[in-house]
Amino acid sequence: MLTTASIPTVLAAGPEVVVMVDEATMLRLERSAAEIVVGNPSIADVSVQSGKVLVLTGKSFGQTNLIVLDAQGKVIINRRVVVQEPSGGYVTVYRGSSRQTLHCAPDCETPLVIGDEAAYFEAIAKEIKTKQAIGQSSAEGSKQDE
Numbered sequence: 001m002l003t004t005a006s007i008p009t010v011l012a013a014g015p016e017v018v019v020m021v022d023e024a025t026m027l028r029l030e031r032s033a034a035e036i037v038v039g040n041p042s043i044a045d046v047s048v049q050s051g052k053v054l055v056l057t058g059k060s061f062g063q064t065n066l067i068v069l070d071a072q073g074k075v076i077i078n079r080r081v082v083v084q085e086p087s088g089g090y091v092t093v094y095r096g097s098s099r100q101t102l103h104c105a106p107d108c109e110t111p112l113v114i115g116d117e118a119a120y121f122e123a124i125a126k127e128i129k130t131k132q133a134i135g136q137s138s139a140e141g142s143k144q145d146e
Helices: 120-144
Strands: 008-012 016-019 026-029 035-038 044-050 054-060 062-069 075-084 090-095 100-105
Touching: 016 026, 016 054, 035 044, 044 062, 054 075
Parallel strands: 008 026, 016 075
Antiparallel strands: 026 054, 035 062, 044 054, 062 075, 090 100
């Protein structure tokens, strides 16, 4: 079980929560959540760690909102969620109107970044899916060996 004592959390007060794409932050609530609404789940996702701790994950850059209600239907929080691309280590290469993004820290890798040229993006997405499928089949194979 994950303990939250050493993990920094964002208190549920304030106008907005900022989270990076493909990263998570924890929201600590005043009281237990009974219902959670995310305006656009393609931008951010929320999972319940415990009744009073939520994990907010940035899925795609943009803005949405988060509404959390208690068991009586009262609003615990109603906040804007801003999901941003991380800035450190990224290099953007433009060829005419075509954009490609690299993450260099220190070696350059090709991350999947929304907004990159479509064929480049699709090629990276295909490689990621292939890698995940290999990992999944390896994991399933090791389960069968047990």
